[in-house]
Amino acid sequence: xxxxxxxxxxxxxxxxxxxxxxxxxxxxxxxxxxxxxxxxxxxxxxxxxxxxxxxxxxxxxxxxxxxxxxxxxxxxxxxxxxxxxxxxxxxxxxxxxxxxxxxxxxxxxxxxxxxxxxxxxxxxxxxxxxxxxxxxxxxxxxxxxxxxxxxxxxxxxxxxxxxxxxxxxxxxxxxxxxxxxxxxxxxxxxxxxxxxxxxxxxxxxxxxx
Numbered sequence: 001x002x003x004x005x006x007x008x009x010x011x012x013x014x015x016x017x018x019x020x021x022x023x024x025x026x027x028x029x030x031x032x033x034x035x036x037x038x039x040x041x042x043x044x045x046x047x048x049x050x051x052x053x054x055x056x057x058x059x060x061x062x063x064x065x066x067x068x069x070x071x072x073x074x075x076x077x078x079x080x081x082x083x084x085x086x087x088x089x090x091x092x093x094x095x096x097x098x099x100x101x102x103x104x105x106x107x108x109x110x111x112x113x114x115x116x117x118x119x120x121x122x123x124x125x126x127x128x129x130x131x132x133x134x135x136x137x138x139x140x141x142x143x144x145x146x147x148x149x150x151x152x153x154x155x156x157x158x159x160x161x162x163x164x165x166x167x168x169x170x171x172x173x174x175x176x177x178x179x180x181x182x183x184x185x186x187x188x189x190x191x192x193x194x195x196x197x198x199x200x201x202x203x204x205x206x207x208x209x
Contacts, residue, residue: 001025002046002147002181007054009041016041019054019206024181028173028193031183032209033201039183040079042201043149046181047076058147072100077140079152079183081132085125089116089135092124093142100143110138114164129156137165141172148172149181166192 001023008018017038033039045052048063048071056063061070083092093116097107111117114134124132133156140148150169154162170193172178182193198209 001059002179003055003057004046005055007045007052007056009038009045009050009052015204017045017201017206018204022206024199025196026177026179027196028169028180028182030195030198031181031201031206032185032198033183034185037201038204039201040151042206043076043151043181043183044078047071047074047149049076072143073145074147074149075100075140075143075145076149077136077151077153079155081136083124083132083135085123087124088122089120089124089127089131093120093135093139096139097142100145102142102144107138107142110141110168113168114138114161130158130161133157134161141168144176145178147179147181149183151183152185153182154184154186169193 004019004022006020007022009016031039031042041050044050046056048067058070058074061073063070093107093111097104108117111120114137116134116138119127119131120135124135127135137150137153140150150165153165157165169180169182173180173194200207200209
């Protein structure tokens with residue numbers, strides 16, 4: 001279970017998102033909200049990418065007190081990933097795979113499924129937005145996470161890749177018990193994913209629908 005207490009994130013004294021108390025159970029959840037509502041800020045806080053005020057715990061692991069163990073359990077794919085142009089996707093993903101203690105076969109298998117292996121040895125600076133997005137999506141599945149956050153996973157990728165993402169989410173949820181937070185302003189195909197709860201990011205806070 002994800003527990004968020006007295007959470008707030010501000011920039012230049014302007015509150016982006018604030019949550020007094022929120023508990024999200026295991027399962028697949030959809031976090032809705034218009035662009036700029038604070039979805040990405042919230043996700044990046046949970047992933048430990050940006051600092052914040054308050055407490056965040058995943059399965060009783062505190063993001064600050066259990067920093068390393070927590071981050072091995074929680075993975076994220078960003079909506080608009082930014083990576084050094086001179087790196088190749090291959091080098092980047094191998095670095096992440098090693099950090100997440102992923103098996104080599106896992107990286108190769110998902111790369112082939114997503115079609116990333118066709119171009120991943122080229123410099124990231126040569127990638128289209130869709131190619132870059134698939135590198136980010138692949139990175140979120142590496143290792144043995146128990147929570148994966150996919151921020152706007154369906155933007156910039158083709159229909160075939162969208163279907164593959166649905167299948168990966170379903171496979172990891174059903175076969176490995178992985179929980180998901182899926183952030184999007186688009187509609188998901190509910191018949192393909194067992195969405196447990198929906199949450200709305202609006203007016204600088206988060207509420208369950």
